[in-house]
Amino acid sequence: xxxxINTLNTLFWGYIxxxxxxxxxxFFTVRLAFIQFRHLPEFIRTILQPxxxxxxxxxxxxxxxxxxxxxxxTGNLAGVAVAIALGGPGAIFWMWIVALxxxxxxxxxxxxxxxxxxxxxxxxxxxxPAFYIAKxxxxxxxxxxxxxxxxxxxxxxxxxxxxxxxxxxxxGAFGAPxxxxxxxxxxxxxxxxxxxxxxxxxxxxxIVPIMAGLxxxxxxxxxxxxxxxxxxxxxxxVKSAFGFEEAVGGVAGAxxxxxxxxxxxxxxxxxxxxxxxxxxxxxxxxxxxxxMVQGLGVFIDTIVICTATAVMILLSGVMEGxxxxxxxxxxxxxLGEHIGAAGIYFIAIAIFFFAFTSIIGNYTYAENAMxxxxxxxxxxxxxxxxxLLMVVWGAYESVATVFNFADAAMGLMATIxxxxxxxxxxxxxxxxxxxxxxxxSSSSPVFDSxxxxxxxxxxxxxxxxxxxxx
Numbered sequence: 423x424x425x426x427i428n429t430l431n432t433l434f435w436g437y438i439x440x441x442x443x444x445x446x447x448x449f450f451t452v453r454l455a456f457i458q459f460r461h462l463p464e465f466i467r468t469i470l471q472p473x474x475x476x477x478x479x480x481x482x483x484x485x486x487x488x489x490x491x492x493x494x495x496t497g498n499l500a501g502v503a504v505a506i507a508l509g510g511p512g513a514i515f516w517m518w519i520v521a522l523x524x525x526x527x528x529x530x531x532x533x534x535x536x537x538x539x540x541x542x543x544x545x546x547x548x549x550x551p552a553f554y555i556a557k558x559x560x561x562x563x564x565x566x567x568x569x570x571x572x573x574x575x576x577x578x579x580x581x582x583x584x585x586x587x588x589x590x591x592x593x594g595a596f597g598a599p600x601x602x603x604x605x606x607x608x609x610x611x612x613x614x615x616x617x618x619x620x621x622x623x624x625x626x627x628x629i630v631p632i633m634a635g636l637x638x639x640x641x642x643x644x645x646x647x648x649x650x651x652x653x654x655x656x657x658x659x660v661k662s663a664f665g666f667e668e669a670v671g672g673v674a675g676a677x678x679x680x681x682x683x684x685x686x687x688x689x690x691x692x693x694x695x696x697x698x699x700x701x702x703x704x705x706x707x708x709x710x711x712x713x714m715v716q717g718l719g720v721f722i723d724t725i726v727i728c729t730a731t732a733v734m735i736l737l738s739g740v741m742e743g744x745x746x747x748x749x750x751x752x753x754x755x756x757l758g759e760h761i762g763a764a765g766i767y768f769i770a771i772a773i774f775f776f777a778f779t780s781i782i783g784n785y786t787y788a789e790n791a792m793x794x795x796x797x798x799x800x801x802x803x804x805x806x807x808x809x810l811l812m813v814v815w816g817a818y819e820s821v822a823t824v825f826n827f828a829d830a831a832m833g834l835m836a837t838i839x840x841x842x843x844x845x846x847x848x849x850x851x852x853x854x855x856x857x858x859x860x861x862x863s864s865s866s867p868v869f870d871s872x873x874x875x876x877x878x879x880x881x882x883x884x885x886x887x888x889x890x891x892x
Contacts, residue, residue: 427826434833439840440681443691446840447523450530453847454854458525458717464861465525465714465721471705479547482715484623485702489695489716491626492576492783493688493723494634494776499769500587501683502731503752506741509679511655512662514732516680517687521724524690525717530850531843533713534558535696536704537853537869540882542793546619547885549700550787551693551835552794555842557880558849564838568693569791571835573805576694577788579828581809582816584777584784589817595770604817607778608810615785615806619701622782633775634727640768641730644760648737655736687728688720692832693839695719697787706866707886710857713850734760785809 451458458465469486480488505513531551538557539549552572556565585607589600614625645652663676689695695716704712731753735741738756757765788809792801843850852874860867871883 424826427830430830431826431833434830434837435682439685439833439836440678442840443527443685443836444520444523444681446691446844447520447527449844450526450847450850451523453851454526454529457529457854458522458721461714461858465718468704468706468711468714469718471711479703480620480623480698480701481627482702482704482712484627485698485712486715486719487626487630488619488623488698488783488786489719490630490634490722490783491622491779492694492698492787493719494630494727494779498687498723498727498776499731499753499773501687502728503735503756505679505683506732506735507752509676510662511659511732511736511741512664512676513680513683514659514729515663516677517684517724517728517732520681520684521688521690521720521728524684524688524724525720527843528688528690528695528720529710529713529717530847531691531693531696531713531839532699532716533709533850533853534843534846535700536702536709536712537849537877538881539700539885541885543798547701547703548790548793550697550790550794551839551842552791553700554696554846555838556794558846559842564842565794568835568838569794571831571838572693572697572791573788575828575831575835576784577791577805577809578812579831580784581781582812582819583828584780585813585816586819588774588777591770591773595767600818601814604814607781607817608813610778611781611785611813612806612810614782615809619698619786619789622786623698623701626779626783629775629779633772633779634722637727637772638730640757640761641734644734644737647760651737652733655733658736659732684724684728688723690720691840691843692836694784694787697790698783700790701786706857706868708853708857708860708867708869710853711867781809781813 469483471482502514502517505517509516534554535549535551538554539547540553542548552565552569555568556562585604588607589598589603592598592603593600614622663680685691699712699716702712702715704715735753735756738759740752740755740759754766754769757769759765761768785806788805789802792805795801797805853869856869856873857867869886871877871881871886874881
């Protein structure tokens with residue numbers, strides 16, 4: 423079993439995805455005429471629009487916060503430190519590149535998820551890659567395979583990984599027993615996820631802005647205190663990326679580690695965030711507007727939050743002369759240099775909230791996948807119980823085989839998703855042109871299914887017709 427899983431991971435992460443995710447990002451960047459650069463103000467405007475309400479849906483802001491809840495996890499604190507430790511400062515530059523092209527991929531997959539959304543038996547909006555694979559490509563078997571892989575990776579194992587990070591941080595900072603931490607986290611998560619996706623969205627919309635805001639305020643404080651050294655740090659990142667400055671692992675090491683950590687952090691192209699993007703009621707009421715919301719999510723995750731972590735580490739000086747530290751201990755040591763012993767406690771608390779929101783965010787993705795598999799209320803209840811049990815288990819156990827299995831599952835779902843969105847890229851282009859043509863004369867473009875006769879019978883026209891101008 424170990425051999426099979428390791429072989430799959432080598433295939434997915436050593437060959438297919440490390441190049442595939444980057445290539446697809448470049449493909450959509452070019453095919454959509456550099457939408458994430460030319461229309462960044464429009465990306466921001468879609469977040470600032472008044473919340474739109476609908477039966478069984480959530481607001482675009484809640485969808486953004488829920489996707490950020492999953493994206494902004496331990497990878498933003500530990501993953502950045504790992505990238506720097508293995509690839510040097512130049513790795514951060516390649517994380518930026520991955521995020522900037524990944525914004526186009528995130529836009530494409532979330533736009534498709536919006537278009538193909540439907541309602542479940544309770545009237546709740548549902549959707550995601552499984553739905554656009556099944557309906558858009560007439561391949562329900564591939565949608566089912568995607569859903570099973572997503573439930574394994576995001577619904578179960580990744581929640582154990584996040585719980586393990588929380589328990590380790592709490593034990594290291596406060597001496598709290600891992601099992602006790604796991605039980606408390608599971609109880610707190612249970613209160614939220616048993617309330618369904620709308621409860622998760624409401625909690626995420628409160629916690630995510632606060633935790634991200636506090637973390638960025640600390641980063642701003644560190645930057646102001648070291649303002650004269652900031653230009654040098656930014657120059658070091660760029661120089662190291664191209665080998666002009668001696669770096670750990672050279673250019674290849676910086677590029678490989680930066681791309682890998684960037685992909686893990688922002689999840690663009692993975693097929694995860696579209697599951698919550700589909701549940702949103704967009705404003706303007708057009709699939710493209712929700713695609714822009716999720717594209718901006720990639721920007722916030724990597725360009726803003728990951729950069730904040732990187733700058734604090736590089737300004738601290740802990741990397742000078744070499745260090746054996748990596749991951750969370752490196753980030754803690756860096757903050758210790760800036761704010762003393764309080765840095766250790768701050769990172770422990772930050773990891774608690776970052777990882778906790780990842781747990782509830784990941785769960786929402788798995789719930790949509792379970793709906794696609796027609797698990798019904800029984801299936802969703804079983805999923806919730808299993809997800810919480812994995813939180814408790816993950817708090818005190820760390821079995822590499824299981825975590826590698828999750829990586830293989832995520833590799834499979836990402837590969838299926840990338841193929842699907844490329845095959846549906848013509849539809850993404852048509853939706854984008856439609857949006858911006860309307861935008862020239864109106865601040866609120868509206869999707870009209872009559873303009874898409876090829877989608878007849880494939881999309882739920884009743885959802886879109888509810889918001890047509892009378």
